[in-house]
Amino acid sequence: MVANNVLSAAPLNNDGLSSSNTNAPLQNSFINLDQGDTVLFESYWRKMSDECAVVIKGCELLSYVSDNASVCWFMKPELRDVIKRLHALVGNAETQDGHIVIGNGSTQLFHASLFALSSSSNSPNPINVVAASPYYSGYPDETDIVCSSLYKWSGDAKVYDKNEEYIEIVTSPNNPDGSLRRPVVNKKLGREGKLIHDLAYYWPHYTPITHKANHDLMLFTFSKCTGHSGSRIGWAIVKDMDIAKKMTRYIVMNSIGVSKESQTRAAKIMEVLCDSYDQNFKLGSKNSELFFEYSKRLIKERWEKLREVIKENGDLILPKFPGAYCNFTKESSETYPAFAWLMCKKDEDGVSYLEKELKVLARSGNRFGSGPRCTRINMLSRGDDFHEFLKRLSNIKEISY
Structure with missing residues (x-):
C-alpha cells in the first residue's frame, strides 16, 4: 500500500x-x-481570459502578406517581435543573429527543416535522418510519410555508422524521457552532420535554464511553451538565411503561410506573459x-x-x-x-x-x-x-x- x-x-x-x-x-x-x-x-x-482576449474585425487580415521585407513574409511583425522578447526574458535562446520562421506548429517546421537541409546537400542519395533513442515517436513517420527522394529515416543516432551525409535531430529536454541531449554521431564518426535542435521543452517550467541556446537551427512551439496546442503556432530560429528562405518556401508550398488569426492570438498571449514579468520586475517582488x-x-x-x-x-x-x-x-x-x-x-x-x-x-x-x-x-x-x-x-x- x-x-x-x-x-x-x-x-x-x-x-x-x-x-x-x-x-x-x-x-x-x-x-x-x-x-x-x-x-x-x-x-x-482562465484567470487571464480578459487580458488575453483579441477582437478581429471582418475587414482585417485579408492578405496573405504580412511583411514583404522579412524572409518569412507571412509572419506578422508583432509576433516576430514578441517571440524575441520572450526568449530575451527567459534567456533560453539567442535570437539576435537568427532569422525567425513560423509554421503550423513545430511539426510543419520539422518538415520544412528536413527539406531545407537536404535540398542543400550534394549527395545523390537521400540524406539519412537520425535521432538518439529513445527519440520522439513522431520522427520516423513524419520523415518517411512524404516518401521524399531528398531524405529518409535511418534510425538510432547512437548506432549510426554510415560514411554518408546525415541530419541528426537533437531533442533537449528529450521527449519522451526528459534527458538533456547533445549530438552523438559526430563524437563517434569524428565529423559533423547537419543538426536540428528541437527545444520544444526548453522552458523554465520543465527544466532549469542553464544557458542561452545558440544553434544553427532551433525549433520551438507555442503549444509546449504556454499550453496553447490548438493554435498551431511554432517557430524556428535559423542562422543561415538560405536555409530560412528554403524553410519559408516549403511552408508557402505546403499551406501558403500560417493563419493570421492564430498569429494574432499567440502574439497577444505572449505579450501578456512578458508584460506580467516586466511589471513584477518593476515592483521588485517574486510572484x-x-x-x-x-x-x-x-x-x-x-x-x-x-x-x-x-x-x-x-x-x-x-x-x-x-x-x-x-x-x-x-x-x-x-x-x-x-x-x-x-x-x-x-x-x-x-x-x-x-x-x-x-x-x-x-x-x-x-x-x-x-x-x-x-x-x-x-x-x-x-x-x-x-x-x-x-x-x-x-x-x-x-x-x-
Missing part, C-alpha cells in the same frame, strides 16, 4: 488542482494518457502566480505524487534527473518533464501492463526505438484523469478488471 497522504489526497480537478468532487464515471473506463495535450495550464489562462512559476508548481506537484506512488508500487521505475541552477528563476531546481518515461522492472510489455492492470492507454516504447518495457505517460493531462491514474496505480495489488 502507498503512504496515506497520497491515498487520501483530494482528487485533482481539470486544472490539476485539488477538488472535493469525485469523477465516478472514470472508475471503470479507460484513461487516455497517450496524447500530448497540454491542458494542465488551462487554469492559469508565484506568474505563468512559469505557477505552471512549474503544478507539474512539480504531479511528479512528487507520481514518484511516491511508484515507490510503493514496486513494479515500475522512473528516471531520475540531476538538479541545476536556473538562470531564469535564480535558484536550483530539478527537471520536471512533460512526460513520464515508465519502465517495467520485470521483462514485461509496459503498454499491456497498464492496459490490463489499470485500464490506462499509454504510448509504447517500441514507437520511441526503445523496446516494449517502457511507456510514455502524459504529465499534462486533465486533473481527473491524472488523479484516477494515481489512484489505480496505488491500488494495483487490489484491483482486478
